[in-house]
Amino acid sequence: MRDVFHHELDQLAERLQAMTGLVGVAMGSATRALLEADLRLAESVIADDAQVDEAQRDLDERAVQILARQSPVATDLRVVVASLRMSSSLERMGDLARHVAALARLRYPRHAIPDSLRGTFAEMGDIGQRIAVKAGQVIATRDLELAAELERDDDALDALHRRTFQVLSSVEWAEAADTTADVALASRYFERFGDHAISVARRVNFLVTGEYAPGTHSPGPELEPIG
Amino acid sequence: MRDVFHHELDQLAERLQAMTGLVGVAMGSATRALLEADLRLAESVIADDAQVDEAQRDLDERAVQILARQSPVATDLRVVVASLRMSSSLERMGDLARHVAALARLRYPRHAIPDSLRGTFAEMGDIGQRIAVKAGQVIATRDLELAAELERDDDALDALHRRTFQVLSSVEWAEAADTTADVALASRYFERFGDHAISVARRVNFLVTGEYAPGTHSPGPELEPIG
Numbered sequence: 254m255r256d257v258f259h260h261e262l263d264q265l266a267e268r269l270q271a272m273t274g275l276v277g278v279a280m281g282s283a284t285r286a287l288l289e290a291d292l293r294l295a296e297s298v299i300a301d302d303a304q305v306d307e308a309q310r311d312l313d314e315r316a317v318q319i320l321a322r323q324s325p326v327a328t329d330l331r332v333v334v335a336s337l338r339m340s341s342s343l344e345r346m347g348d349l350a351r352h353v354a355a356l357a358r359l360r361y362p363r364h365a366i367p368d369s370l371r372g373t374f375a376e377m378g379d380i381g382q383r384i385a386v387k388a389g390q391v392i393a394t395r396d397l398e399l400a401a402e403l404e405r406d407d408d409a410l411d412a413l414h415r416r417t418f419q420v421l422s423s424v425e426w427a428e429a430a431d432t433t434a435d436v437a438l439a440s441r442y443f444e445r446f447g448d449h450a451i452s453v454a455r456r457v458n459f460l461v462t463g464e465y466a467p468g469t470h471s472p473g474p475e476l477e478p479i480g
Numbered sequence: 481m482r483d484v485f486h487h488e489l490d491q492l493a494e495r496l497q498a499m500t501g502l503v504g505v506a507m508g509s510a511t512r513a514l515l516e517a518d519l520r521l522a523e524s525v526i527a528d529d530a531q532v533d534e535a536q537r538d539l540d541e542r543a544v545q546i547l548a549r550q551s552p553v554a555t556d557l558r559v560v561v562a563s564l565r566m567s568s569s570l571e572r573m574g575d576l577a578r579h580v581a582a583l584a585r586l587r588y589p590r591h592a593i594p595d596s597l598r599g600t601f602a603e604m605g606d607i608g609q610r611i612a613v614k615a616g617q618v619i620a621t622r623d624l625e626l627a628a629e630l631e632r633d634d635d636a637l638d639a640l641h642r643r644t645f646q647v648l649s650s651v652e653w654a655e656a657a658d659t660t661a662d663v664a665l666a667s668r669y670f671e672r673f674g675d676h677a678i679s680v681a682r683r684v685n686f687l688v689t690g691e692y693a694p695g696t697h698s699p700g701p702e703l704e705p706i707g
Contacts, residue, residue, distance in 0.1 A: 317561055324551035334544055337561065341568060422658045431649040433657045434664035441665060 258323050261315070265336045268312045270389040272343040273453075275305050277385030279350035280446060284378025286357040287439065288371055290364045298354035305347030312340045328460070335456045339392070342449040346385065349446045356435055365435045367428050370420060373413055377443040380410045384450040391454045395461050400454040410447040414440050485550050488542070492563045495539045497616040499570040500680075502532050504612030506577035507673060511605025513584040514666065515598055517591045525581035532574030539567045555687070562683045566619070569676040573612065576673045583662055592662045594655050597647060600640055604670040607637045611677040618681045622688050627681040637674040641667050 279298050286295035316333050319325065325333055356365045366374050387403045390396065417440040420426060421433055428436075458464075506525050513522035543560050546552065552560055583592045593601050614630045617623065644667040647653060648660060655663075685691075 313561075317557060320547060320561070321553045321557055326548045330544060330548055334540075334547070334564065337564060338568070341565070418658075418661065421661050426657050428657070430653050430655070430657075430660045431645075433660040434645065434648050437661035437664045438668060441668070 258319075258325070258329070261319050261323070262329065262332055265312065265315060265319070265333070266392055268308065268315070269336060269339050269343065269392050269453075272305060272308050272312070272340065272347075273385050273389030273392065275301075275308065276343055276346040276350060277382045277389070279305070279347055280353070280381040280385060281378060283350040283353035283357070284374065284381070286354050287365055288375060288378075290357060290361055292358060292361045295354040295357040295361070299351050299358065302347050302351040305344060309340045309344040313337060316340075332460060335460055339453045339456055342452045346446050346449045349442045349449070352442050353439060356439055360435065365432070366439065367432055367436070370417060370436060373417055373420075374439065374443075377410060377413050377440070380406055380413070381443055381446050384410070384447055388450040388453045391457050395457055397458060397461060400458050403454045404451060407447040407451050411444060414444040485546075485552070485556070488546050488550070489556065489559055492539065492543060492546070492560070493619055495535065495542070496563060496566050496570065496619050496680075499532060499535050499539070499567065499574075500612050500616030500619065502528075502535065503570055503573040503577060504609045504616070506532070506574055507580070507608040507612060508605060510577040510580035510584070511601065511608070513581050514592055515602060515605075517584060517588055519585060519588045522581040522584040522588070526578050526585065529574050529578040532571055536567045536571040540564060543567075559687060562687055566680045566683055569679045573673050573676045576669045576676070579669050580666055583666055587662065592659070593666065594659060594663070597644060597663060600644055600647075601666065601670075604637060604640050604667070607633055607640070608670055608673050611637070611674055615677040615680045618684050622684055624685060624688060627685050630681045631678060634674040634678050637671060641671040 279301060282294055283298045285291060286298060316336050319333055320330075323329075359365070384403060384406050387399055387406065391400045391403065417436060421436060426433075506528060509521055510525045512518060513525060543563050546560055547557075550556075586592070611630060611633050614626055614633065618627045618630065644663060648663060653660075
């Protein structure tokens with residue numbers, strides 16, 4: 254019985270890791286759709302988000318079944334509850350990739366992001382993908398070194414987010430208001446994507462160490478939404 | 481034993497309802513701070529968000545204790561799991577009120593919201609408060625009529641969000657780019673606040689009917705982040 258149970262817990266972790274793969278690919282494609290004004294790619298990201306939602310429903314259903322049949326306690330119980338939380342974060346990451354793609358679709362055939370910020374957003378997309386992959390590795394390996402690396406990646410994402418708002422506020426900025434709004438929202442989507450990945454990593458950290466990392470409930474530099 | 485257990489479940493619901501009260505007051509105060517450029521009020525909203533975070537941690541800890549000690553199954557298990565989900569949504573609503581307050585603080589002594597949109601944001605704040613109160617009533621009463629009313633309130637909030645973006649995109653709009661960005665983000669915070677309240681109401685609906693309302697995992701008009 255114990256073996257079946259731990260096999261089921263392992264399956265939860267595998268499915269969470271699969272979700273990190275889906276949302277990482279989604280954010281990579283969404284970024285490309287945004288920067289290339291690629292309508293078909295944007296639409297495929299939007300359509301594929303249903304897979305992430307379905308993965309979450311499936312994972313949550315399995316977690317509830319484990320709670321019902323196995324009545325886990327102590328650490329095992331916390332692993333199941335943490336899985337429910339992590340699947341929520343990953344589902345939100347999928348939504349955020351979809352929002353980025355929706356911006357690309359909304360402005361097509363125009364580019365939502367002006368040339369002056371293409372490099373910044375390309376970098377945010379790269380970091381976003383990397384963060385998703387690492388979150389999956391942290392779930393699979395419980396490697397706290399890697400979790401710490403993820404926090405540094407997220408710091409880099411936050412720095413790009415702040416830089417974007419500095420550009421918006423500079424005297425050189427001469428874009429139309431709807432472009433300004435698009436840039437503000439898109440930058441926020443990437444920043445939130447990183448925050449949710451951090452939240453996943455911190456839950457793994459909690460499972461390993463029994464300690465909440467600081468700010469577990471509100472990861473990221475949210476106190477000042479724009480810098 | 482059963483009585484103790486159901487008393488504990490009732491306490492979870494009471495605590496969730498108390499959280500709706502906290503976040504409703506927070507959003508009301510944050511809106512006033514935003515519209516009046518009231519720094520002290522903004523700072524008190526930001527400081528008080530710690531109470532919401534603490535309420536979530538406490539509620540989650542109780543839910544885990546119930547799972548560990550009582551090993552609930554079937555409907556009772558789903559109530560506990562739904563409580564974990566609802567506390568997440570409510571914690572996010574607290575964060576969003578804090579983000580609105582942080583915008584007020586960031587721009588102080590200037591007003592973050594230009595005069596032309598004061599009425600729109602005042603209305604979003606009123607609806608946000610009303611939605612939080614109703615979400616609490618839905619948790620306490622499981623009244624599905626009220627849950628449906630909440631969906632209509634959220635539709636009104638979404639319409640105001642879309643109107644804000646129409647104003648931003650109009651030829652009359654002549655505000656500085658940082659104001660445009662503030663308005664875009666603030667409007668999004670209100671819209672998301674409503675989405676999370678809807679998510680709470682839909683979970684109650686699921687507990688009562690056993691059916692997921694459409695879009696339970698992604699409430700709100702998120703497919704097109706701006707209209």
